[in-house]
Amino acid sequence: MRKELEAFKIKIGNRILDYRLGQKLDLNKIISFFEKKYKVKKIWSGDRHILGILEKFQKEYFLKLSTSEGISFFGKREYKWNEIFNNKISHSEFQVPRNLESGYFEKLFYQITEKFDGELLCDRVASKDQSNRIIDDIEKIISLSRLIESIKVDNLEYPVSKVEDNFRNYFIAKTKSWYKSIPLEIAKKFDVLSLLELVESDSIKLSKKPRHGDFAPWHIFRLSNNKLGLIDGEHFLSQGVAGYDIGYFLQRVFSVLKNSDVSQMILNHLIKYGYDLQKLKVILAARAIGGYLDESLAPLPNYDYAVRFQNWIMHLKA
Numbered sequence: 001m002r003k004e005l006e007a008f009k010i011k012i013g014n015r016i017l018d019y020r021l022g023q024k025l026d027l028n029k030i031i032s033f034f035e036k037k038y039k040v041k042k043i044w045s046g047d048r049h050i051l052g053i054l055e056k057f058q059k060e061y062f063l064k065l066s067t068s069e070g071i072s073f074f075g076k077r078e079y080k081w082n083e084i085f086n087n088k089i090s091h092s093e094f095q096v097p098r099n100l101e102s103g104y105f106e107k108l109f110y111q112i113t114e115k116f117d118g119e120l121l122c123d124r125v126a127s128k129d130q131s132n133r134i135i136d137d138i139e140k141i142i143s144l145s146r147l148i149e150s151i152k153v154d155n156l157e158y159p160v161s162k163v164e165d166n167f168r169n170y171f172i173a174k175t176k177s178w179y180k181s182i183p184l185e186i187a188k189k190f191d192v193l194s195l196l197e198l199v200e201s202d203s204i205k206l207s208k209k210p211r212h213g214d215f216a217p218w219h220i221f222r223l224s225n226n227k228l229g230l231i232d233g234e235h236f237l238s239q240g241v242a243g244y245d246i247g248y249f250l251q252r253v254f255s256v257l258k259n260s261d262v263s264q265m266i267l268n269h270l271i272k273y274g275y276d277l278q279k280l281k282v283i284l285a286a287r288a289i290g291g292y293l294d295e296s297l298a299p300l301p302n303y304d305y306a307v308r309f310q311n312w313i314m315h316l317k318a
Contacts, residue, residue, distance in 0.1 A: 124256060137222070207241070
């Protein structure tokens with residue numbers, strides 16, 4: 001497996017940190033640490049975090065502990081995003097977890113937040129019938145992405161890295177880092193360069209808006225109060241590009257859930273609401289490159305849906 005990839009590096013001061021690879025932590029030590037203040041009901045290792053359910057005064061909370069310094073950077077950002085959303089947005093049909101506390105375990109950042117009561121729109125691995133359930137919430141999902149873009153936030157209110165000071169430069173630089181991290185033979189075989197050329201030539205059309213950054217069906221809950229709850233805001237940017245979140249969602253539905261029909265329905269709604277197809281196409285091209293990278297990291301890569309998504313994008317016409 002490729003150990004380090006440019007796409008997952010971030011410069012903090014004079015240091016280069018990797019935010020994809022975490023370290024193995026001793027769960028017993030972690031349990032002992034948090035048992036000083038909470039009842040630890042459940043704890044487990046996720047992809048890049050230690051996750052857990054804690055209880056205090058008969059109320060359950062969610063624990064998220066970063067497993068590296070690079071991952072900690074984004075954990076702090078997520079905690080700040082929760083705070084920003086809940087301070088700026090009230091009386092909404094959407095929720096983001098409220099923060100309880102944060103701190104450090106052996107120099108690694110942790111956050112303890114509200115635990116949502118509900119079910120995800122769908123998991124990463126879902127049947128077509130399950131992913132078709134997204135159809136019922138398309139309008140609310142689009143409304144949530146637009147609400148995020150309406151948030152007025154100073155870009156210095158949360159941790160930033162040096163390259164994020166210009167939204168277009170960052171968008172292009174991040175897309176290039178995805179492209180450079182794809183195996184060369186794969187990039188050549190599927191002409192991924194054509195996607196990058198589209199991003200580079202047409203990103204001038206994009207405007208600046210906040211974004212959640214990981215706006216996927218498996219990060220959105222249908223809550224018991226009939227609201228939608230959004231988690232995992234660690235890739236929040238105040239200086240993102242408009243339409244990024246809904247473009248990200250659309251790509252995830254198409255390429256990960258393998259449901260092109262629902263993706264087309266989402267796109268139809270966006271066009272109906274007046275979204276500019278050419279601008280969306282730039283964002284989707286960037287996400288297609290990210291999709292190729294994601295697939296290259298799978299244990300058994302299968303590029304069928306990455307190719308289908310690329311072809312679908314290239315044939316979109318206003």
